[in-house]
Amino acid sequence: MVVLAVMALPFAFPTIWMVTASFKPAAEIFVYPPTLLPRAPTGAGYVQAFVDQPFARQYFNSLYIAAVVTLGSMTVASLAGYAFARVRFPGSNVMFVAVVAGLLVPSEVTIVPIFQMFNAVGMNNTHWPLILVSTFGAPCVICTFIMRQFFIALPAELEEAGRLDGVSRFGFWWRVALPLARAPLGAVAIFAFLHAWNMYLEPTVFLSSPELFTLPQALTRFVDVLGSPTWHVQLAAATMTAVPVLLVFLAAQRQFVEGLAHSGLKG
Template sequence: MTKSDGLVLAERRSVAATGRTERAPRPAPRRRAVRPVLVKAALYVLLAIMSTPFVYPTIWMVFAAFKPVNEIFAVPPTLFPQQWTLDGVSQIFTVVPFARQYLNSLYIAVIVTAVSIVVCALAGYAFARIRFPFRSGLFLLLISALMIPGEVTIIPIFRWVAELGLMDTHWPLIVVPIFGPQCVVGVFIFRQFFLSLPDELEEAGRLDGLGRLGIFCRIALPLAGPAIAAVGIMKFLSSFNMYFEPLIFLRSQEMFTVGLGLTQYRDSYGEPMYSTQIGATALTIIPVLVVFLFAQRQFVEGLSRSGIKG
Protein backbone atom coordinates (compact mmCIF):
# COMPACT_ATOMS: atom_id res chain seq x y z
CA MET A 1 0.00 0.00 0.00
CA THR A 2 1.36 3.32 -0.99
CA LYS A 3 1.23 6.45 1.06
CA SER A 4 -1.52 7.98 -1.08
CA ASP A 5 -3.68 4.87 -0.72
CA GLY A 6 -3.27 5.07 3.04
CA LEU A 7 -4.49 8.65 3.07
CA VAL A 8 -7.57 7.77 1.02
CA LEU A 9 -8.34 4.81 3.31
CA ALA A 10 -7.99 7.00 6.39
CA GLU A 11 -10.32 9.62 4.93
CA ARG A 12 -12.95 6.99 4.17
CA ARG A 13 -12.73 5.64 7.75
CA SER A 14 -13.17 9.12 9.21
CA VAL A 15 -16.25 9.73 7.06
CA ALA A 16 -17.71 6.37 8.05
CA ALA A 17 -17.08 7.13 11.72
CA THR A 18 -18.82 10.50 11.65
CA GLY A 19 -21.67 9.29 9.46
CA ARG A 20 -21.64 12.45 7.34
CA THR A 21 -20.72 12.86 3.75
CA GLU A 22 -19.81 16.09 2.10
CA ARG A 23 -21.65 16.70 -1.12
CA ALA A 24 -20.30 18.87 -3.82
CA PRO A 25 -22.14 22.18 -4.08
CA ARG A 26 -24.75 22.22 -6.78
CA PRO A 27 -24.37 24.81 -9.47
CA ALA A 28 -26.72 27.77 -9.11
CA PRO A 29 -29.66 27.59 -11.49
CA ARG A 30 -29.40 29.92 -14.39
CA ARG A 31 -31.71 32.87 -14.20
CA ARG A 32 -34.17 33.03 -16.94
CA ALA A 33 -33.76 36.56 -18.20
CA VAL A 34 -35.89 36.04 -21.26
CA ARG A 35 -39.27 35.88 -19.48
CA PRO A 36 -39.03 39.28 -17.67
CA VAL A 37 -38.02 40.94 -20.92
CA LEU A 38 -40.98 39.44 -22.76
CA VAL A 39 -43.39 40.41 -19.98
CA LYS A 40 -42.09 43.97 -19.96
CA ALA A 41 -42.29 44.22 -23.75
CA ALA A 42 -45.87 42.89 -23.72
CA LEU A 43 -46.78 45.40 -21.01
CA TYR A 44 -45.36 48.29 -23.03
CA VAL A 45 -47.26 47.16 -26.12
CA LEU A 46 -50.49 46.93 -24.12
CA LEU A 47 -49.98 50.40 -22.62
CA ALA A 48 -49.22 51.84 -26.07
CA ILE A 49 -52.44 50.36 -27.46
CA MET A 50 -54.50 51.64 -24.52
CA SER A 51 -53.02 55.15 -24.80
CA THR A 52 -53.81 55.45 -28.51
CA PRO A 53 -57.29 57.02 -28.02
CA PHE A 54 -55.72 59.72 -25.84
CA VAL A 55 -52.61 60.44 -27.92
CA TYR A 56 -54.12 60.20 -31.40
CA PRO A 57 -56.12 63.50 -31.26
CA THR A 58 -53.00 65.45 -30.28
CA ILE A 59 -50.93 63.87 -33.05
CA TRP A 60 -53.73 64.51 -35.55
CA MET A 61 -53.88 68.16 -34.46
CA VAL A 62 -50.16 68.64 -35.12
CA PHE A 63 -50.36 67.18 -38.64
CA ALA A 64 -53.65 68.96 -39.38
CA ALA A 65 -51.84 72.29 -39.18
CA PHE A 66 -50.05 71.31 -42.41
CA LYS A 67 -53.20 70.22 -44.26
CA PRO A 68 -55.44 72.21 -46.57
CA VAL A 69 -58.97 72.80 -45.34
CA ASN A 70 -60.54 70.11 -47.52
CA GLU A 71 -58.30 67.44 -45.95
CA ILE A 72 -59.11 68.59 -42.41
CA PHE A 73 -62.78 67.78 -42.95
CA ALA A 74 -62.17 64.68 -45.10
CA VAL A 75 -64.23 61.58 -44.34
CA PRO A 76 -62.76 59.21 -43.29
CA PRO A 77 -60.11 61.35 -41.57
CA THR A 78 -56.45 60.80 -42.34
CA LEU A 79 -53.49 61.25 -40.03
CA PHE A 80 -50.79 62.41 -42.44
CA PRO A 81 -51.41 65.16 -44.99
CA GLN A 82 -51.66 64.07 -48.60
CA GLN A 83 -50.70 67.58 -49.66
CA TRP A 84 -48.32 69.38 -47.30
CA THR A 85 -48.80 73.13 -47.02
CA LEU A 86 -47.44 75.91 -44.81
CA ASP A 87 -50.17 78.42 -45.59
CA GLY A 88 -51.89 77.96 -42.25
CA VAL A 89 -48.75 77.82 -40.09
CA SER A 90 -47.21 80.89 -41.71
CA GLN A 91 -50.14 83.08 -40.62
CA ILE A 92 -50.17 82.15 -36.92
CA PHE A 93 -48.24 85.26 -35.85
CA THR A 94 -49.51 87.67 -38.54
CA VAL A 95 -53.31 87.52 -38.37
CA VAL A 96 -53.41 88.24 -34.62
CA PRO A 97 -50.66 89.28 -32.15
CA PHE A 98 -50.29 85.68 -31.07
CA ALA A 99 -46.75 86.11 -29.67
CA ARG A 100 -47.96 88.88 -27.34
CA GLN A 101 -50.97 86.81 -26.28
CA TYR A 102 -48.72 83.81 -25.69
CA LEU A 103 -46.46 85.83 -23.41
CA ASN A 104 -49.51 87.24 -21.60
CA SER A 105 -50.72 83.75 -20.77
CA LEU A 106 -47.25 82.60 -19.73
CA TYR A 107 -46.52 85.37 -17.28
CA ILE A 108 -50.04 85.30 -15.82
CA ALA A 109 -49.82 81.53 -15.34
CA VAL A 110 -46.39 81.76 -13.70
CA ILE A 111 -47.47 84.49 -11.26
CA VAL A 112 -50.75 82.76 -10.39
CA THR A 113 -48.99 79.43 -9.86
CA ALA A 114 -46.21 80.80 -7.66
CA VAL A 115 -48.45 82.95 -5.44
CA SER A 116 -51.15 80.26 -5.22
CA ILE A 117 -48.62 77.72 -3.96
CA VAL A 118 -47.60 80.09 -1.15
CA VAL A 119 -51.18 81.01 -0.22
CA CYS A 120 -52.49 77.44 -0.38
CA ALA A 121 -49.51 76.09 1.56
CA LEU A 122 -49.98 78.62 4.35
CA ALA A 123 -53.70 77.97 4.58
CA GLY A 124 -53.27 74.20 4.38
CA TYR A 125 -50.63 74.24 7.11
CA ALA A 126 -52.85 76.35 9.35
CA PHE A 127 -55.81 73.98 8.98
CA ALA A 128 -53.62 70.92 9.49
CA ARG A 129 -51.19 71.82 12.27
CA ILE A 130 -52.56 74.84 14.17
CA ARG A 131 -55.32 74.45 16.74
CA PHE A 132 -57.69 77.44 16.67
CA PRO A 133 -61.42 77.88 17.39
CA PHE A 134 -63.92 76.74 14.75
CA ARG A 135 -61.16 75.19 12.66
CA SER A 136 -63.28 72.30 11.37
CA GLY A 137 -66.26 74.53 10.67
CA LEU A 138 -64.19 77.05 8.74
CA PHE A 139 -62.61 74.30 6.68
CA LEU A 140 -66.04 72.85 5.91
CA LEU A 141 -67.21 76.31 4.87
CA LEU A 142 -64.16 76.64 2.65
CA ILE A 143 -64.77 73.28 0.99
CA SER A 144 -68.40 74.21 0.37
CA ALA A 145 -67.16 76.94 -1.99
CA LEU A 146 -66.47 74.18 -4.51
CA MET A 147 -70.20 73.70 -4.93
CA ILE A 148 -70.69 77.30 -6.15
CA PRO A 149 -70.28 77.61 -9.94
CA GLY A 150 -67.98 80.34 -11.16
CA GLU A 151 -70.74 81.77 -13.35
CA VAL A 152 -72.72 82.66 -10.20
CA THR A 153 -69.97 84.85 -8.74
CA ILE A 154 -68.83 86.47 -11.99
CA ILE A 155 -71.42 89.31 -11.81
CA PRO A 156 -70.37 90.69 -8.39
CA ILE A 157 -66.71 90.22 -9.36
CA PHE A 158 -67.34 92.11 -12.61
CA ARG A 159 -68.93 95.01 -10.75
CA TRP A 160 -66.06 95.07 -8.25
CA VAL A 161 -63.46 95.10 -11.04
CA ALA A 162 -65.33 97.83 -12.94
CA GLU A 163 -65.61 100.05 -9.86
CA LEU A 164 -61.87 99.72 -9.25
CA GLY A 165 -61.10 100.66 -12.85
CA LEU A 166 -59.32 97.39 -13.59
CA MET A 167 -61.20 96.46 -16.77
CA ASP A 168 -59.02 95.49 -19.74
CA THR A 169 -56.11 94.73 -17.40
CA HIS A 170 -54.58 91.47 -16.22
CA TRP A 171 -55.18 92.14 -12.53
CA PRO A 172 -58.53 90.28 -12.38
CA LEU A 173 -56.94 87.29 -14.11
CA ILE A 174 -54.26 87.19 -11.39
CA VAL A 175 -56.11 88.08 -8.19
CA VAL A 176 -59.33 86.08 -8.73
CA PRO A 177 -57.66 82.66 -9.35
CA ILE A 178 -55.35 83.16 -6.35
CA PHE A 179 -57.96 84.10 -3.75
CA GLY A 180 -61.10 82.76 -5.43
CA PRO A 181 -62.83 79.38 -5.25
CA GLN A 182 -60.20 77.92 -7.61
CA CYS A 183 -57.73 77.97 -4.71
CA VAL A 184 -59.83 75.68 -2.48
CA VAL A 185 -58.55 72.47 -4.09
CA GLY A 186 -54.97 73.58 -3.46
CA VAL A 187 -55.70 74.27 0.20
CA PHE A 188 -57.26 70.82 0.53
CA ILE A 189 -54.24 69.06 -1.03
CA PHE A 190 -51.76 70.89 1.23
CA ARG A 191 -53.88 70.25 4.32
CA GLN A 192 -54.04 66.52 3.65
CA PHE A 193 -50.30 66.40 3.02
CA PHE A 194 -49.38 68.27 6.20
CA LEU A 195 -51.69 66.01 8.22
CA SER A 196 -49.54 63.04 7.16
CA LEU A 197 -46.34 64.56 8.58
CA PRO A 198 -45.28 63.08 11.95
CA ASP A 199 -45.52 65.30 15.02
CA GLU A 200 -41.91 64.47 15.93
CA LEU A 201 -40.68 66.79 13.17
CA GLU A 202 -42.36 69.80 14.74
CA GLU A 203 -41.16 68.81 18.19
CA ALA A 204 -37.59 68.60 16.92
CA GLY A 205 -37.97 72.04 15.35
CA ARG A 206 -39.21 73.53 18.62
CA LEU A 207 -36.26 72.03 20.45
CA ASP A 208 -34.00 73.81 17.95
CA GLY A 209 -35.70 77.11 18.78
CA LEU A 210 -37.88 77.44 15.68
CA GLY A 211 -41.17 79.24 15.82
CA ARG A 212 -44.31 78.40 13.88
CA LEU A 213 -43.15 80.26 10.77
CA GLY A 214 -39.69 78.73 11.01
CA ILE A 215 -41.13 75.22 11.24
CA PHE A 216 -43.28 75.90 8.19
CA CYS A 217 -40.48 77.39 6.08
CA ARG A 218 -37.62 75.08 7.12
CA ILE A 219 -39.35 71.76 7.82
CA ALA A 220 -42.90 71.46 6.45
CA LEU A 221 -42.59 73.28 3.12
CA PRO A 222 -39.35 71.58 1.96
CA LEU A 223 -41.02 68.19 2.53
CA ALA A 224 -44.14 69.18 0.57
CA GLY A 225 -42.63 68.63 -2.88
CA PRO A 226 -45.40 66.30 -4.12
CA ALA A 227 -48.13 68.67 -2.96
CA ILE A 228 -46.34 71.64 -4.53
CA ALA A 229 -46.06 69.78 -7.84
CA ALA A 230 -49.73 68.76 -7.80
CA VAL A 231 -51.02 72.24 -7.00
CA GLY A 232 -48.52 73.86 -9.36
CA ILE A 233 -49.53 71.77 -12.37
CA MET A 234 -53.25 72.25 -11.75
CA LYS A 235 -52.94 76.01 -11.26
CA PHE A 236 -50.65 76.46 -14.26
CA LEU A 237 -52.94 74.42 -16.48
CA SER A 238 -56.13 76.22 -15.43
CA SER A 239 -54.55 79.67 -15.56
CA PHE A 240 -52.82 79.20 -18.92
CA ASN A 241 -56.03 77.90 -20.54
CA MET A 242 -58.40 80.51 -19.09
CA TYR A 243 -61.14 81.57 -21.49
CA PHE A 244 -64.22 82.67 -19.56
CA GLU A 245 -62.51 85.28 -17.35
CA PRO A 246 -60.52 86.93 -20.20
CA LEU A 247 -63.73 87.05 -22.24
CA ILE A 248 -65.38 89.06 -19.44
CA PHE A 249 -62.58 91.40 -18.40
CA LEU A 250 -60.47 92.00 -21.54
CA ARG A 251 -61.26 94.15 -24.57
CA SER A 252 -58.12 94.74 -26.68
CA GLN A 253 -56.28 92.04 -28.63
CA GLU A 254 -52.93 93.04 -27.14
CA MET A 255 -54.24 92.12 -23.70
CA PHE A 256 -55.84 88.82 -24.78
CA THR A 257 -54.58 85.46 -23.56
CA VAL A 258 -54.15 82.48 -25.87
CA GLY A 259 -57.50 80.97 -24.91
CA LEU A 260 -59.30 84.06 -26.16
CA GLY A 261 -56.86 84.80 -28.97
CA LEU A 262 -57.51 81.44 -30.65
CA THR A 263 -61.06 82.55 -31.44
CA GLN A 264 -59.82 85.56 -33.46
CA TYR A 265 -58.41 83.66 -36.45
CA ARG A 266 -60.75 84.71 -39.28
CA ASP A 267 -60.14 85.70 -42.86
CA SER A 268 -61.36 88.83 -44.63
CA TYR A 269 -64.78 87.23 -45.18
CA GLY A 270 -65.21 86.36 -41.49
CA GLU A 271 -64.71 82.65 -42.03
CA PRO A 272 -62.61 80.66 -39.50
CA MET A 273 -59.02 79.89 -40.55
CA TYR A 274 -59.06 76.27 -39.44
CA SER A 275 -55.50 75.20 -40.28
CA THR A 276 -54.03 78.35 -38.70
CA GLN A 277 -56.21 77.95 -35.62
CA ILE A 278 -55.22 74.30 -35.24
CA GLY A 279 -51.52 75.16 -35.56
CA ALA A 280 -51.80 77.85 -32.91
CA THR A 281 -53.65 75.43 -30.65
CA ALA A 282 -50.82 72.92 -31.04
CA LEU A 283 -48.36 75.55 -29.82
CA THR A 284 -50.42 76.19 -26.68
CA ILE A 285 -49.93 72.65 -25.37
CA ILE A 286 -46.12 72.96 -25.26
CA PRO A 287 -45.81 74.76 -21.86
CA VAL A 288 -48.30 72.40 -20.22
CA LEU A 289 -46.46 69.32 -21.52
CA VAL A 290 -43.10 70.67 -20.36
CA VAL A 291 -44.37 71.42 -16.85
CA PHE A 292 -46.11 68.06 -16.53
CA LEU A 293 -43.14 66.03 -17.83
CA PHE A 294 -40.82 67.58 -15.26
CA ALA A 295 -43.20 67.14 -12.32
CA GLN A 296 -45.38 64.17 -13.25
CA ARG A 297 -43.99 61.85 -10.55
CA GLN A 298 -44.45 64.42 -7.79
CA PHE A 299 -47.90 65.24 -9.21
CA VAL A 300 -49.11 61.64 -8.93
CA GLU A 301 -47.57 61.25 -5.47
CA GLY A 302 -49.15 64.46 -4.26
CA LEU A 303 -52.62 63.38 -5.39
CA SER A 304 -52.17 59.93 -3.83
CA ARG A 305 -50.98 61.32 -0.50
CA SER A 306 -53.81 63.87 -0.32
CA GLY A 307 -56.17 61.11 0.86
CA ILE A 308 -53.94 59.37 3.39
CA LYS A 309 -55.23 61.09 6.49
CA GLY A 310 -58.37 63.12 7.07
Protein backbone atom coordinates (compact mmCIF):
# COMPACT_ATOMS: atom_id res chain seq x y z
CA MET A 1 0.00 0.00 0.00
CA VAL A 2 2.83 2.37 0.88
CA VAL A 3 4.61 1.52 -2.37
CA LEU A 4 1.48 2.27 -4.39
CA ALA A 5 1.02 5.59 -2.57
CA VAL A 6 4.62 6.58 -3.36
CA MET A 7 4.21 5.59 -7.02
CA ALA A 8 0.98 7.57 -7.27
CA LEU A 9 2.54 10.73 -5.83
CA PRO A 10 4.10 12.00 -9.13
CA PHE A 11 0.68 11.75 -10.78
CA ALA A 12 -1.19 13.39 -7.91
CA PHE A 13 1.35 16.13 -7.20
CA PRO A 14 0.31 18.49 -10.06
CA THR A 15 -3.29 18.41 -8.83
CA ILE A 16 -2.19 18.98 -5.24
CA TRP A 17 -0.02 21.91 -6.32
CA MET A 18 -2.89 23.39 -8.36
CA VAL A 19 -5.21 23.33 -5.34
CA THR A 20 -2.69 24.78 -2.90
CA ALA A 21 -1.41 27.40 -5.36
CA SER A 22 -4.97 28.59 -5.98
CA PHE A 23 -4.95 29.92 -2.41
CA LYS A 24 -1.72 31.88 -2.91
CA PRO A 25 -1.43 35.55 -3.88
CA ALA A 26 -0.26 36.04 -7.46
CA ALA A 27 3.21 37.18 -6.35
CA GLU A 28 3.78 34.03 -4.27
CA ILE A 29 3.06 31.41 -6.93
CA PHE A 30 6.49 31.55 -8.59
CA VAL A 31 8.69 32.52 -5.65
CA TYR A 32 12.07 30.83 -5.28
CA PRO A 33 12.60 28.53 -3.54
CA PRO A 34 9.12 27.20 -4.36
CA THR A 35 6.70 26.28 -1.60
CA LEU A 36 3.80 23.85 -1.66
CA LEU A 37 1.63 25.43 1.03
CA PRO A 38 0.67 29.12 0.87
CA ARG A 39 2.33 31.38 3.42
CA ALA A 40 -0.69 33.67 3.59
CA PRO A 41 -3.74 31.75 2.28
CA THR A 42 -6.30 33.84 0.44
CA GLY A 43 -9.44 33.14 -1.56
CA ALA A 44 -9.05 36.25 -3.73
CA GLY A 45 -8.52 34.15 -6.86
CA TYR A 46 -11.84 32.39 -6.39
CA VAL A 47 -13.67 35.68 -5.95
CA GLN A 48 -11.91 37.29 -8.90
CA ALA A 49 -12.87 34.40 -11.19
CA PHE A 50 -16.53 35.41 -10.86
CA VAL A 51 -15.70 39.11 -11.27
CA ASP A 52 -13.60 38.89 -14.43
CA GLN A 53 -16.11 36.76 -16.34
CA PRO A 54 -19.66 35.39 -16.06
CA PHE A 55 -18.03 32.31 -14.54
CA ALA A 56 -21.16 31.06 -12.77
CA ARG A 57 -23.06 31.06 -16.09
CA GLN A 58 -20.15 29.38 -17.85
CA TYR A 59 -19.98 26.76 -15.11
CA PHE A 60 -23.70 26.07 -15.53
CA ASN A 61 -23.22 25.83 -19.31
CA SER A 62 -20.62 23.09 -18.92
CA LEU A 63 -22.69 21.25 -16.32
CA TYR A 64 -25.90 21.09 -18.30
CA ILE A 65 -24.17 20.36 -21.64
CA ALA A 66 -22.20 17.52 -20.03
CA ALA A 67 -25.37 16.15 -18.40
CA VAL A 68 -27.36 16.24 -21.66
CA VAL A 69 -24.51 14.72 -23.67
CA THR A 70 -24.02 11.98 -21.08
CA LEU A 71 -27.70 11.00 -21.08
CA GLY A 72 -27.88 11.24 -24.86
CA SER A 73 -24.74 9.16 -25.37
CA MET A 74 -25.95 6.49 -22.95
CA THR A 75 -29.26 6.26 -24.84
CA VAL A 76 -27.80 6.29 -28.36
CA ALA A 77 -24.90 3.97 -27.52
CA SER A 78 -27.08 1.43 -25.73
CA LEU A 79 -29.62 1.36 -28.57
CA ALA A 80 -26.98 1.18 -31.31
CA GLY A 81 -24.89 -1.32 -29.36
CA TYR A 82 -27.90 -3.56 -28.81
CA ALA A 83 -28.84 -3.35 -32.50
CA PHE A 84 -25.33 -4.26 -33.67
CA ALA A 85 -25.06 -7.08 -31.14
CA ARG A 86 -28.51 -8.71 -31.17
CA VAL A 87 -30.33 -7.68 -34.36
CA ARG A 88 -29.30 -9.47 -37.51
CA PHE A 89 -29.77 -7.48 -40.71
CA PRO A 90 -27.94 -7.41 -44.06
CA GLY A 91 -24.67 -5.50 -43.88
CA SER A 92 -24.67 -5.13 -40.10
CA ASN A 93 -21.00 -6.06 -39.75
CA VAL A 94 -19.98 -3.80 -42.62
CA MET A 95 -21.96 -0.94 -41.11
CA PHE A 96 -20.35 -1.46 -37.73
CA VAL A 97 -16.87 -1.44 -39.27
CA ALA A 98 -17.75 1.77 -41.12
CA VAL A 99 -18.94 3.37 -37.87
CA VAL A 100 -15.78 2.37 -35.99
CA ALA A 101 -13.63 3.54 -38.90
CA GLY A 102 -14.95 7.03 -38.28
CA LEU A 103 -12.61 7.14 -35.27
CA LEU A 104 -9.69 7.29 -37.69
CA VAL A 105 -10.80 10.70 -38.98
CA PRO A 106 -9.48 13.56 -36.77
CA SER A 107 -12.08 16.03 -35.57
CA GLU A 108 -10.00 18.87 -37.04
CA VAL A 109 -10.68 17.46 -40.51
CA THR A 110 -14.47 17.51 -40.16
CA ILE A 111 -14.88 20.70 -38.12
CA VAL A 112 -15.14 23.01 -41.17
CA PRO A 113 -17.98 21.16 -42.98
CA ILE A 114 -19.76 20.69 -39.64
CA PHE A 115 -19.44 24.43 -38.99
CA GLN A 116 -20.90 25.21 -42.40
CA MET A 117 -23.76 22.77 -41.84
CA PHE A 118 -24.76 24.33 -38.51
CA ASN A 119 -24.23 27.82 -39.88
CA ALA A 120 -26.66 27.06 -42.72
CA VAL A 121 -29.43 26.28 -40.21
CA GLY A 122 -28.60 29.18 -37.89
CA MET A 123 -27.29 27.12 -34.96
CA ASN A 124 -23.87 28.74 -34.61
CA ASN A 125 -23.29 30.62 -31.35
CA THR A 126 -25.68 28.22 -29.62
CA HIS A 127 -25.07 25.09 -27.58
CA TRP A 128 -26.80 22.81 -30.07
CA PRO A 129 -23.64 22.02 -32.08
CA LEU A 130 -21.78 21.03 -28.91
CA ILE A 131 -24.59 18.71 -27.82
CA LEU A 132 -25.28 17.11 -31.19
CA VAL A 133 -21.66 16.64 -32.26
CA SER A 134 -20.75 15.06 -28.93
CA THR A 135 -23.84 12.84 -28.75
CA PHE A 136 -23.59 11.48 -32.29
CA GLY A 137 -19.87 11.93 -32.98
CA ALA A 138 -16.67 10.01 -32.30
CA PRO A 139 -17.08 9.76 -28.49
CA CYS A 140 -20.39 7.98 -28.98
CA VAL A 141 -18.70 5.50 -31.33
CA ILE A 142 -16.45 4.36 -28.47
CA CYS A 143 -19.49 4.15 -26.20
CA THR A 144 -21.36 2.11 -28.83
CA PHE A 145 -18.45 -0.30 -29.06
CA ILE A 146 -18.44 -0.79 -25.29
CA MET A 147 -22.18 -1.47 -25.22
CA ARG A 148 -22.02 -3.81 -28.22
CA GLN A 149 -19.31 -5.92 -26.62
CA PHE A 150 -21.42 -6.31 -23.49
CA PHE A 151 -24.66 -7.14 -25.30
CA ILE A 152 -22.92 -9.76 -27.46
CA ALA A 153 -22.06 -11.68 -24.29
CA LEU A 154 -25.67 -11.83 -23.08
CA PRO A 155 -27.03 -15.40 -23.19
CA ALA A 156 -29.35 -15.99 -26.14
CA GLU A 157 -31.68 -17.88 -23.78
CA LEU A 158 -32.66 -14.59 -22.12
CA GLU A 159 -33.91 -13.12 -25.36
CA GLU A 160 -35.66 -16.35 -26.35
CA ALA A 161 -37.45 -16.45 -23.00
CA GLY A 162 -38.52 -12.84 -23.49
CA ARG A 163 -39.97 -13.61 -26.91
CA LEU A 164 -41.94 -16.52 -25.49
CA ASP A 165 -43.41 -14.08 -22.97
CA GLY A 166 -44.35 -11.70 -25.77
CA VAL A 167 -41.68 -9.08 -25.03
CA SER A 168 -40.69 -6.94 -28.01
CA ARG A 169 -37.08 -6.11 -28.86
CA PHE A 170 -37.48 -2.66 -27.38
CA GLY A 171 -39.10 -4.14 -24.30
CA PHE A 172 -36.23 -6.61 -23.89
CA TRP A 173 -33.69 -3.77 -24.28
CA TRP A 174 -35.50 -1.66 -21.68
CA ARG A 175 -36.55 -4.31 -19.16
CA VAL A 176 -33.72 -6.85 -19.35
CA ALA A 177 -30.65 -5.63 -21.22
CA LEU A 178 -30.30 -2.19 -19.66
CA PRO A 179 -30.66 -3.33 -16.01
CA LEU A 180 -27.91 -5.89 -16.65
CA ALA A 181 -25.68 -3.27 -18.31
CA ARG A 182 -25.02 -1.03 -15.32
CA ALA A 183 -21.24 -1.57 -15.50
CA PRO A 184 -20.77 -0.67 -19.19
CA LEU A 185 -23.27 2.18 -18.82
CA GLY A 186 -21.07 3.54 -16.02
CA ALA A 187 -18.06 3.44 -18.35
CA VAL A 188 -20.08 5.13 -21.09
CA ALA A 189 -21.24 7.81 -18.67
CA ILE A 190 -17.67 8.64 -17.64
CA PHE A 191 -16.39 8.69 -21.23
CA ALA A 192 -19.22 10.93 -22.40
CA PHE A 193 -19.06 13.26 -19.40
CA LEU A 194 -15.30 13.73 -19.61
CA HIS A 195 -15.44 14.46 -23.33
CA ALA A 196 -18.27 16.97 -22.99
CA TRP A 197 -16.66 18.60 -19.95
CA ASN A 198 -13.21 18.96 -21.51
CA MET A 199 -13.98 19.72 -25.16
CA TYR A 200 -12.26 22.88 -26.35
CA LEU A 201 -12.16 22.86 -30.16
CA GLU A 202 -15.93 22.82 -30.69
CA PRO A 203 -16.77 25.67 -28.27
CA THR A 204 -13.97 27.76 -29.78
CA VAL A 205 -15.35 27.25 -33.28
CA PHE A 206 -19.08 27.52 -32.60
CA LEU A 207 -19.33 30.03 -29.72
CA SER A 208 -18.50 33.74 -29.73
CA SER A 209 -20.52 35.15 -26.80
CA PRO A 210 -18.81 34.97 -23.36
CA GLU A 211 -22.08 34.12 -21.61
CA LEU A 212 -22.31 30.97 -23.78
CA PHE A 213 -18.72 29.83 -23.19
CA THR A 214 -17.94 26.52 -21.50
CA LEU A 215 -15.24 26.18 -18.86
CA PRO A 216 -12.25 25.05 -21.00
CA GLN A 217 -12.82 28.06 -23.24
CA ALA A 218 -13.36 30.38 -20.28
CA LEU A 219 -10.12 29.32 -18.56
CA THR A 220 -8.04 30.88 -21.34
CA ARG A 221 -9.67 34.29 -20.84
CA PHE A 222 -8.33 35.02 -17.36
CA VAL A 223 -5.61 37.48 -18.42
CA ASP A 224 -4.50 40.96 -17.37
CA VAL A 225 -4.53 44.10 -19.52
CA LEU A 226 -1.25 43.06 -21.16
CA GLY A 227 -2.57 39.62 -22.09
CA SER A 228 -0.53 37.74 -19.50
CA PRO A 229 -2.27 34.99 -17.48
CA THR A 230 -3.52 35.93 -14.02
CA TRP A 231 -2.23 32.70 -12.55
CA HIS A 232 -3.94 32.79 -9.16
CA VAL A 233 -7.31 33.31 -10.87
CA GLN A 234 -6.66 30.64 -13.49
CA LEU A 235 -5.62 28.12 -10.85
CA ALA A 236 -8.69 28.89 -8.75
CA ALA A 237 -10.97 28.48 -11.78
CA ALA A 238 -9.16 25.28 -12.80
CA THR A 239 -9.61 23.86 -9.31
CA MET A 240 -13.35 24.53 -9.44
CA THR A 241 -13.44 23.01 -12.93
CA ALA A 242 -11.81 19.76 -11.74
CA VAL A 243 -14.29 19.13 -8.91
CA PRO A 244 -17.16 17.63 -11.00
CA VAL A 245 -14.74 15.35 -12.86
CA LEU A 246 -13.40 13.94 -9.59
CA LEU A 247 -16.90 13.47 -8.20
CA VAL A 248 -18.14 11.66 -11.32
CA PHE A 249 -15.15 9.34 -11.40
CA LEU A 250 -15.33 8.56 -7.68
CA ALA A 251 -19.05 7.81 -8.00
CA ALA A 252 -18.69 5.51 -11.01
CA GLN A 253 -15.11 4.20 -10.86
CA ARG A 254 -16.20 0.63 -10.07
CA GLN A 255 -18.64 0.55 -13.00
CA PHE A 256 -15.96 2.14 -15.19
CA VAL A 257 -13.43 -0.63 -14.52
CA GLU A 258 -16.05 -3.37 -14.86
CA GLY A 259 -17.36 -1.83 -18.06
CA LEU A 260 -13.92 -1.84 -19.66
CA ALA A 261 -13.41 -5.42 -18.54
CA HIS A 262 -16.67 -6.48 -20.24
CA SER A 263 -15.78 -4.61 -23.44
CA GLY A 264 -12.31 -6.12 -23.77
CA LEU A 265 -10.61 -2.69 -23.81
CA LYS A 266 -7.28 -2.50 -22.01
CA GLY A 267 -5.51 0.68 -20.98
